[in-house]
Amino acid sequence: MVRGKTQMRRIENTTSRQVTFSKRRNGLLKKAFELSVLCDAEVGLIIFSPRGKLYEFASSSVPEVIERYKRHTKDKVQPDVNQSVDIQNNKQETASLMKKIELLESSKRKLLGEGLGSCSLEEVQQIEKQLEQSVTTIRARKMQVFREQMERLKERERALTAENMMLRELKFGGDEERGKSSGEKEREVVICIEGGSDKSDVETELFIGQPHHHDSRIRRPEWS
Known part of the structure; x- marks a missing residue:
């Protein structure tokens, strides 16, 4: 007798459903075992019966197969x-x-x-308040910048004043040194002149008549 094709739908009869489950479960476990042995494949099979009973098969161990499956799905x-x-x-x-x-x-x-046509009175008042606060902040910043600039200018003025005083001291100090040197030189000249006045052997010759005539030369007396 030729066996007919089984329709893929739930078996309504409870006894027939349990018998079919038992047969096909054993056949599925057998096929999983054969696949792991013949093909050297790592196979893991988990089956829960309608009553919640667990049936399992693994070529190595079920936890190892599950862990490998998790790693594989995580990577991909x-x-x-x-x-x-x-x-x-x-x-x-x-x-x-x-x-x-x-x-x-x-x-x-x-x-x-811009775009104030759709604004209500409250929105316009809020915008006005924001602008007033902004203007106040800007003015405060402007005054701060002015004060900082004034401080920098004062610092610059003090630095220039100090530099000017230093230059004046250097200039006047050099003039005094030069004046002192000139005075010393004048005193040396005076000393030389006074020292020369001590010499009494000064002769003054006056020639009368024809040159080269020694008889006509009058010798002036020496100053004592």
């Missing part, structure tokens, strides 16, 4: 999942940043006095 599937999560997060962050940029651009235009 996890990067793709992380990449998808990163892309989604980047999209959300980009959308949030774009919204913030739009709000900042709108606020900037309103502070410049």
Whole structure:
């Protein structure tokens, strides 16, 4: 008798379903064993019966097969999942940043006095308050800059004054040294002249008549 093709649907009869489970379970475990032996493959098989009873087979051990399966799926599937999560997060962050940029651009235009037609009285008053606070801050910064510039100018003035005094001291000190040297030289000249006045052997010759006639020469007396 030819066996008919079994329809792939749940067996409604409980007894027939249990018998079929037992037969096919044993055949599946046998096929798993044959596959691991004939092909030298690492096989792990886990079966739970309708009543929750566990049946298992592994060419090495079930925990080792499960751990190897986790490593394999982590290496191949996890990067793709992380990449998808990163892309989604980047999209959300980009959308949030774009919204913030739009709000900042709108606020900037309103502070410049543009696009105020859709603003209410409260919004206009808030913008006016912000502008007043900004002007106050700017003026305070301007005064601070002025004070800093004045301090720098005063420092520069003090430095130039000190430099000028140093140069004057150097100049006047050099003039005094030069004046002192000139006075010493004048005193030396005077001493030389006075020393020369002690000599009494000074002769003055006066020639009368024809030159080269010694008889006509009159010798002047010596000064004592």
